[in-house]
Amino acid sequence: xxxxxxxxxxxxxxxxxxxxxxxxxxxxxxxxxxxxxxxxxxxxxxxxxxxxxxxxxxxxxxxxxxxxxxxxxxxxxxxxxxxxxxxxxxxxxxxxxxxxxxxxxxxxxxxxxxxxxxxxxxxxxxxxxxxxxxxxxxxxxxxxxxxxxxxxxxxxxxxxxxxxxxxxxxxxxxxxxxxxxxxxxxxxxxxxxxxxxxxxxxxxxxxxxxxxxxxxxxxxxxxxxxxxxxxxxxxxxxxxxxxxxxxxxxxxxxxxxxxxxxxxxxxxxxxxx
Amino acid sequence: xxxxxxxxxxxxxxxxxxxxxxxxxxxxxxxxxxxxxxxxxxxxxxxxxxxxxxxxxxxxxxxxxxxxxxxxxxxxxxxxxxxxxxxxxxxxxxxxxxxxxxxxxxxxxxxxxxxxxxxxxxxxxxxxxxxxxxxxxxxxxxxxxxxxxxxxxxxxxxxxxxxxxxxxxxxxxxxxxxxxxxxxxxxxxxxxxxxxxxxxxxxxxxxxxxxxxxxxxxxxxxxxxxxxxxxxxxxxxxxxxxxxxxxxxxxxxxxxxxxxxxxxxxxxxxxxxxxxxxxxxxxxxxxxxxxxxxxxxxxxxxx
Numbered sequence: 001x002x003x004x005x006x007x008x009x010x011x012x013x014x015x016x017x018x019x020x021x022x023x024x025x026x027x028x029x030x031x032x033x034x035x036x037x038x039x040x041x042x043x044x045x046x047x048x049x050x051x052x053x054x055x056x057x058x059x060x061x062x063x064x065x066x067x068x069x070x071x072x073x074x075x076x077x078x079x080x081x082x083x084x085x086x087x088x089x090x091x092x093x094x095x096x097x098x099x100x101x102x103x104x105x106x107x108x109x110x111x112x113x114x115x116x117x118x119x120x121x122x123x124x125x126x127x128x129x130x131x132x133x134x135x136x137x138x139x140x141x142x143x144x145x146x147x148x149x150x151x152x153x154x155x156x157x158x159x160x161x162x163x164x165x166x167x168x169x170x171x172x173x174x175x176x177x178x179x180x181x182x183x184x185x186x187x188x189x190x191x192x193x194x195x196x197x198x199x200x201x202x203x204x205x206x207x208x209x210x211x212x213x214x215x216x217x218x219x220x221x222x223x224x225x226x227x228x229x230x231x232x233x234x235x236x237x238x239x240x241x242x243x244x245x246x247x248x249x250x251x252x253x254x255x256x257x258x259x260x261x262x263x264x265x266x267x268x269x270x271x272x273x
Numbered sequence: 274x275x276x277x278x279x280x281x282x283x284x285x286x287x288x289x290x291x292x293x294x295x296x297x298x299x300x301x302x303x304x305x306x307x308x309x310x311x312x313x314x315x316x317x318x319x320x321x322x323x324x325x326x327x328x329x330x331x332x333x334x335x336x337x338x339x340x341x342x343x344x345x346x347x348x349x350x351x352x353x354x355x356x357x358x359x360x361x362x363x364x365x366x367x368x369x370x371x372x373x374x375x376x377x378x379x380x381x382x383x384x385x386x387x388x389x390x391x392x393x394x395x396x397x398x399x400x401x402x403x404x405x406x407x408x409x410x411x412x413x414x415x416x417x418x419x420x421x422x423x424x425x426x427x428x429x430x431x432x433x434x435x436x437x438x439x440x441x442x443x444x445x446x447x448x449x450x451x452x453x454x455x456x457x458x459x460x461x462x463x464x465x466x467x468x469x470x471x472x473x474x475x476x477x478x479x480x481x482x483x484x485x486x487x488x489x490x491x492x493x494x495x496x497x498x499x500x501x502x503x504x505x506x507x508x509x510x511x512x513x514x515x516x517x518x519x520x521x522x523x524x525x526x527x528x529x530x531x532x533x534x535x536x537x538x539x540x541x542x543x544x545x546x547x548x549x550x551x552x553x554x555x556x557x558x559x560x561x562x563x564x565x566x567x568x569x570x571x572x573x574x575x576x
Contacts (some may be wrong), residue, residue, distance in 0.1 A: 011541070024298070024303060025299055025303050025305065027304070027305075028296045028299055028300045028305055029296075030297065076296070076299070098411055099308075100308060100553035101308065101309070101414070102308035102309025102414070102571075103309065103410070103411050103412065103413075103414070103574055105309065105513060105571055105572055105574065106309075110296075110297070110306055110307060111307065111308040111309070112296070112297075112299075112300030112305035112308065113304065113305055113306065113308040114303065114304070114305050114306075114309075116414060117308065118414065119412060119413070120555070121412050121413075122413065123408075123412065124406075124408035124409040124411075124412040124413065125409055125412070125413060127334055127335070127338045128338075129337075129338035129341040129342065130334055130337060130338055130341070134334060134337075137330065138330055138331065138334050141324075141326055141327040141330050141331075142327055142409075142413050142415065143413060144323075144324070144327075144414065144415065146326075173341065180438075182430055183466075184510070194327055223463070236340075
């Protein structure tokens with residue numbers, strides 16, 4: 001069996017392969033539907049007269065629109081697998097990840113997971129007006145690290161980001177950073193914690209070439225520590241390098257689910273047309 | 274050796290030894306739990322407790338970030354209440370010379386305004402706490418109650434700065450008394466009350482986004498009913514109305530704070546059972562708001 005998957009080569013280890021063979025499920029997604037409700041999307045919401053006429057005529061407000069982002073997706077992920085999610089923009093990849101992480105409620109269907117899946121990303125918790133130093137602490141706490149853990153890893157987070165390579169920038173507010181520097185610090189904070197089920201949403205494309213190499217390395221490490229990894233990316237090469245299985249989504253529906261080579265080939269063929 | 278095609282599993286059908294199990298059965302067999310499910314109330318409290326450092330750090334960070342672009346920086350924490358007091362002194366103390374029946378009217382007024390502002394701002398921030406932070410809710414895992422509680426702590430921190438200023442101006446009315454020690458329990462009770470209210474309204478505000486627009490009107494009504502700018506003890510209204518004004522939670526906390534700080538407010542002007550009301554409101558609204566918020570824990574984030 002093992003030989004059959006060597007076609008996807010990449011950075012997978014033999015250990016991970018053996019784990020996959022054991023078929024221990026870590027994520028079970030069963031007929032999942034996710035619906036966003038968007039307020040203020042309808043026409044004429046801004047005009048008071050149209051709002052009034054709606055109230056008078058008792059028509060239902062058109063201002064709440066539903067976006068059906070994921071439609072009936074089912075799959076089972078196993079321990080040791082590293083799964084790429086591909087599809088065009090707006091195909092529901094990120095939404096699917098958030099639903100698996102339990103961050104977006106499911107409209108229908110269910111998601112079962114082993115432990116607490118985590119999204120690699122901490123941007124929303126950071127504040128631009130605070131110093132890099134305080135953001136490291138705040139981000140760590142937001143991800144659920146204890147104060148001791150943060151104290152222990154603080155130096156390695158700062159070193160990894162390379163923020164201090166050109167002077168003492170960590171004690172300056174984050175709004176003074178260049179966009180590359182800020183992205184590097186964000187990635188370093190986010191990648192400081194290891195997870196059972198890890199989900200990465202296009203996090204690889206930050207920083208300069210040297211930092212990108214370093215972050216790819218770190219992601220491979222995280223994969224070793226994690227049971228299962230999900231990776232959303234538009235870069236087919238990074239998917240080929242890191243994933244042994246690919247799920248292809250289009251308009252919220254699952255188009256194909258299988259070994260990396262086959263799915264990517266079909267996906268590229270479809271996109272050439 | 275198998276062919277590649279065998280690896281394409283039909284969606285959500287277990288392979289290997291588990292063939293034939295339904296997804297739910299498979300999940301049960303391997304002890305998987307429903308993602309994003311609402312934890313039990315005791316588990317939720319435990320999770321919240323383990324995030325206490327995050328709650329405080331988030332509140333402090335928000336507060337620090339608030340004044341970071343001002344040249345005087347954190348000095349504004351004290352300047353804002355000081356300027357507020359100056360405005361009231363100018364209008365009511367010098368221009369209008371009001372409060373002939375109420376001794377030390379400026380101090381009386383400042384206590385009312387600061388205590389009311391604490392609840393007002395906590396309620397406003399609580400209402401928006403989920404709706405305005407959807408990015409955070411959709412990115413990271415934490416008990417969502419962290420947010421309204423954190424926003425209430427921000428207001429508490431601001432009130433503490435106001436209290437320092439307040440103690441300063443109360444010194445113009447009377448010297449420190451033993452009853453100043455009551456300030457702490459009163460603030461704790463009001464904090465619990467405010468947190469409960471912020472939690473309850475956070476849930477409402479997350480579902481009905483118009484709540485934030487409506488709140489200022491409700492709060493203004495509440496302010497006039499709380500005796501912020503006048504002495505409820507001095508007005509003549511029907512008995513039912515008087516009772517209602519006396520048990521109004523904010524009026525209760527304002528009355529107690531005035532009693533604690535001002536020598537001119539004696540215990541005989543306090544409404545009956547005022548301490549019981551203060552504790553009762555804190556417990557009922559605090560616990561009720563928390564449970565009400567927890568009941569929708571898994572739904573926050575849909576927007």
